[in-house]
Amino acid sequence: MLAHYGPQHWWPAETPFEVIVGAVLTQATAWRNVERAINRLKQAGLLDPERLADIEPAVLAGIIRPAGYPQVKASRLRALVGAIRRDFGSVEACLRFEPARLRAWLLSVPGIGPETADSILLYAAGRPYFPVDAYTRRLFLRYGVLSAPRPYEGIRRLVEEALGPDPAVLGEFHALIVAHGKAVCRKRPRCGACPVRAGCKFWAEGVGFEPTMGLSTP
Numbered sequence: 084m085l086a087h088y089g090p091q092h093w094w095p096a097e098t099p100f101e102v103i104v105g106a107v108l109t110q111a112t113a114w115r116n117v118e119r120a121i122n123r124l125k126q127a128g129l130l131d132p133e134r135l136a137d138i139e140p141a142v143l144a145g146i147i148r149p150a151g152y153p154q155v156k157a158s159r160l161r162a163l164v165g166a167i168r169r170d171f172g173s174v175e176a177c178l179r180f181e182p183a184r185l186r187a188w189l190l191s192v193p194g195i196g197p198e199t200a201d202s203i204l205l206y207a208a209g210r211p212y213f214p215v216d217a218y219t220r221r222l223f224l225r226y227g228v229l230s231a232p233r234p235y236e237g238i239r240r241l242v243e244e245a246l247g248p249d250p251a252v253l254g255e256f257h258a259l260i261v262a263h264g265k266a267v268c269r270k271r272p273r274c275g276a277c278p279v280r281a282g283c284k285f286w287a288e289g290v291g292f293e294p295t296m297g298l299s300t301p
């Protein structure tokens with residue numbers, strides 16, 4: 084995939100705090116909507132932990148509306164930045180925290196699930212955690228990495244054990260899976276144009292087309 088798609092340079096953000104905000108905003112929405120919401124936050128001067136923690140929830144919800152579920156995401160963002168300020172004092176101190184304990188702490192914040200926590204750990208803190216998303220599950224099932232659906236933690240550990248503890252490698256792999264999922268391994272796969280079809284179980288079995296596999300990612 085790297086040879087075909089090239090380096091992905093993820094996460095698309097200028098600062099670790101922007102990664103954190105993006106990781107929350109991208110829940111259940113396409114990245115183009117997140118970009119619009121982040122640009123609106125930048126224009127409002129709110130891509131700043133102190134200012135974001137203090138803003139009225141309704142105002143924040145209005146600004147991030149393009150990312151969808153604005154009230155829910157405004158509440159989650161405020162909860163996260165408020166907890167960072169309360170427990171660490173700064174984003175920098177938070178991201179320096181011991182990784183396993185930071186992961187447990189992130190998962191204790193309302194609205195932060197494992198995929199969001201691992202995205203923050205990997206792309207904001209530079210820690211070796213792999214975020215398992217719908218693209219990963221779909222590709223692994225089709226390709227034959229998994230013979231049946233597995234829980235989040237099992238897939239995460241599988242990848243981390245296979246690729247080792249280099250955050251750059253894990254980040255590139257995750258980004259390439261997303262690129263691949265958007266380009267060809269879609270809900271309706273374009274196997275004929277797939278650069279890795281030679282090793283794919285789905286292709287080898289001649290399935291060729293599968294409507295959805297029950298996964299919602301486009």
Ligand code: SF4
Binds near residue numbers: 267272273283284
């Ligand atoms: S051959 Fe088809 S199912 Fe297999 S990885 Fe490529 S696009 Fe996905």
